[in-house]
Amino acid sequence: GAGVSQSPSNKVTEKGKDVELRCDPISGHTALYWYRQRLGQGLEFLIYFQGNSAPDKSGLPSDRFSAERTGESVSTLTIQRTQQEDSAVYLCASRGQGSFYGYTFGSGTRLTVV
Amino acid sequence: KQEVTQIPAALSVPEGENLVLNCSFTDSAIYNLQWFRQDPGKGLTSLLLIQSSQREQTSGRLNASLDKSSGRSTLYIAASQPGDSATYLCAVGSSNTGKLIFGQGTTLQVKP
Numbered sequence: 141g142a143g144v145s146q147s148p149s150n151k152v153t154e155k156g157k158d159v160e161l162r163c164d165p166i167s168g169h170t171a172l173y174w175y176r177q178r179l180g181q182g183l184e185f186l187i188y189f190q191g192n193s194a195p196d197k198s199g200l201p202s203d204r205f206s207a208e209r210t211g212e213s214v215s216t217l218t219i220q221r222t223q224q225e226d227s228a229v230y231l232c233a234s235r236g237q238g239s240f241y242g243y244t245f246g247s248g249t250r251l252t253v254v
Numbered sequence: 255k256q257e258v259t260q261i262p263a264a265l266s267v268p269e270g271e272n273l274v275l276n277c278s279f280t281d282s283a284i285y286n287l288q289w290f291r292q293d294p295g296k297g298l299t300s301l302l303l304i305q306s307s308q309r310e311q312t313s314g315r316l317n318a319s320l321d322k323s324s325g326r327s328t329l330y331i332a333a334s335q336p337g338d339s340a341t342y343l344c345a346v347g348s349s350n351t352g353k354l355i356f357g358q359g360t361t362l363q364v365k366p
Contacts, residue, residue, distance in 0.1 A: 173354060183343070183356040190352055231297065233354070242288050242303035243345070243354055247296075 144246035161217040165234030173233045256281040260357035275329040277344030285347035334364045
C-alpha cells in the first residue's frame, strides 16, 4: 500500500485482557519498528525487525509484550494481561533498505485499558 | 548507548520570526537523521531526512543541517506561521543497532 497501516485505530479493553495490534508496512520495506507513546511523553522504542534476522526485542517493557512478523509483511504486537499503565498510542514504522530511505509511520493505535 | 537531546523543550514566537530548533546526539555512528512533526493527538509526519553523508536538506521554508563530528543537527524554520505550531521531533538512526532513537521533542507555538 501507499503508507503504513495500523489497526485498530482505537482500542478500549478491560484490565487483564489480552490485545493484539496489527501493522501493515509499506510493501518491500525490510525494516519494521514498534514504538509506544504515553500521553505527553516521547516515543519509546519497543522492538525492531530487519528482514529475516532475529528481532531486537530490547525495548519490550515486560514479558507480557511480544511481537511477531512473518517475512517482510504484517506484524502483530500482543500485550497479555493488560494493565492500566499500558494505555498509550502504539506506533509502527517501516523503512526500506539504504540510508536514503526514511522511516514512515502509521497513524497509531490508541490503547486505553480501563 | 545513543542518546538524543532536543533544546529547547518549548518555544513560543510571534508569527514571521525565523527560528532554530536544536538536536544533539551522543554516538556519531548514525545511519541517517530525520526530523518529524507531530500535531496533538496525531501521528508523525516526516519533514526532512538527512543521510549520514550529507550536510543539509531543504524543503520549502525548512532547512535541516547535520554535523556528525559534533553530534548536532538543527532545524531552521523561516518566516514562521501559526500553522507551524506542533511538536518537532528529531530521530537518529543508529548504524550499529539499526534502531531509530527519538529526542523528547520541541513544542513550538507560533502566535498570530
